Amino acid sequence: MEKGTFQDVNAQVVQRCREGDNRAQYELYKLYSKAMFNVSMRITNDYAESEDVLQEAFISAFKNLHSYKAEASFGSWLKRIVINASVNAVRKRRSELVPLEDRIAGDIPDEEYDDDTEWQVEQVRRAIQRLPDGYRVVLSLYLLEGFDHAEIGEVLGISESTSKSQYSRARKKLLEIMKDTHSMA
Structure with a gap:
């Protein structure tokens, strides 16, 4: 694959998403979901919560795609959304005062x-x-x-x-x- 080709394909897929193409959204999801899930998992330390964060992050990304300016790669932009959503999930969990031991015991x-x-x-x-x-x-x-x-x-x-x-x-x-x-x- 030539240098820049991945970014060019990504830019085309992102543009198709902006135009409302659901298949393009699925393509981006397939490209990034595993890596973004892993990012969330490292932060939240909870499988189900990471799945929720992933879905929330993709929904947010697709809703706010107009604000993506391509100054950074789409993956970097999406990663920032996932990290923020993961941090917010941890903050919410803390406010609910669920003991950490209950979340990781035996999983x-x-x-x-x-x-x-x-x-x-x-x-x-x-x-x-x-x-x-x-x-x-x-x-x-x-x-x-x-x-x-x-x-x-x-x-x-x-x-x-x-x-x-x-x-x-x-x-x-x-x-x-x-x-x-x-x-x-």
Whole structure:
């Protein structure tokens, strides 16, 4: 595939969406839904909630497609919508005061791993899931989504220094969880 071809096809599909073509909307959904679900899952830490966020984000994107200016890729624009919707879902959950332990207890089956690296990655993933919401969100945005602390502050409505301190605390907590998990094994 030639360089720029994907962006050109994307631009054509986006234009067809703007013209009300439902097939084009489905094409964009197929192109981006898995990646956007994974972004949401890393932030919300809840499968069903991530599915809801994904649907909400696509509906919002299609309704607001007129505001997409193609200054960034469509995927980047959509990712920002997904991240904002995911953060809002976590905030809503916090306001409902549902204990985190109730959300993650027992939802991950124990599996045997042949590959030691795969096992280690799974251990880190599980440890990240055990982080408190605030820590997990900042850690995910910084490490996995590539946001800097100023961007995280903007998305979460916190200062850059608060983002840095949350990230630092998240790293320490993650190491504690990993150490505790390792000593239990």
